[in-house]
Amino acid sequence: MNLSLLIKPESLHHAYGINGGGEETLPELISFVEDSLGISTHGNSDVWIRSYETLGIDESKFLKGFSTIKPVFEKKIMIVSFKFITNEAQNSLLKLLEEPSVSTHLFLIFPSLDILLPTLASRLFVISDNQKTSEVISIKEFLYSTMENRIKFLNQIIEGKNKSEAINFLNQLEEYFYKKTNFSNIGSSDAFVLEEIMKSRDYLKDRSPSVKLILEHIAGIVPSI
Missing domain, CATH: 3.40.50.300 (P-loop containing nucleotide triphosphate hydrolases)
Structure with missing residues (x-):
């Protein structure tokens, strides 16, 4: 720069x-x-x-x-x-x-x-600086996975307690659901997931959030595709 x-x-x-x-x-x-x-x-x-x-x-x-x-x-x-x-x-x-x-x-x-x-x-x-944050995981691969494999996907972020990468992951996940959602007829499941993603992102901005608990919660509530 x-x-x-x-x-x-x-x-x-x-x-x-x-x-x-x-x-x-x-x-x-x-x-x-x-x-x-x-x-x-x-x-x-x-x-x-x-x-x-x-x-x-x-x-x-x-x-x-x-x-x-x-x-x-x-x-x-x-x-x-x-x-x-x-x-x-x-x-x-x-x-x-x-x-x-x-x-x-x-x-x-x-x-x-x-x-x-x-x-x-x-x-x-x-x-x-136009340097994009590297994508940690493939969102679609994450959504296709079992709960066990989802946690494995997220381990890199969890073990490093990397809040920045956690927020980046949530942004990618949110973008995926926004693109697939018909907001004129949004289902309760998609509405719940989007709300939880936004809440989780806010929690990550606190002084000492638990990256592990937040991402494990998201891994558990997001439906498979």
Whole structure:
């Protein structure tokens, strides 16, 4: 991802969301801030950089407080990388973005827009790296399988407690049912499955969800084809 082509220093937005950003994105963004914006990130009280597995309410409150402090120099830069973010943290960030400071610029790096609330995502200038998340399993193969084989299919996600891949799997499953469902005459079974998929995806966005219990539940309630 060439950030220098995607972010214009002369017209810097107050909040960027780098969608699909991986481990290599953070150092690239730091280099962009130093080289293109001319802001040193080392020992600079106007710059705050952190990486989290899960961004929670305490971290979001700190960001909000940091943004209100007058910069020593011209700009304040906040760079936050995370794999997941709680709904409480997102609501706190939303308040920060509703009344942005002219001198403060926030950069959020996350694996997928699916983990963000639509209200928060709409406040960000979103940049995508176009690198699609790899499909972990074939949805049709999963649906054809017995319960035992379904769990085997999901073991890679379960054993790694990989919430990002779990959400990706649920998105694929939801897409399959949306394509096959006639919503003008939707059956109670399909309606139930779609509702459970949406609930499960929300549960995965909590701070410490049980990936195993959530995916095993889905494996048990989704009908075979």
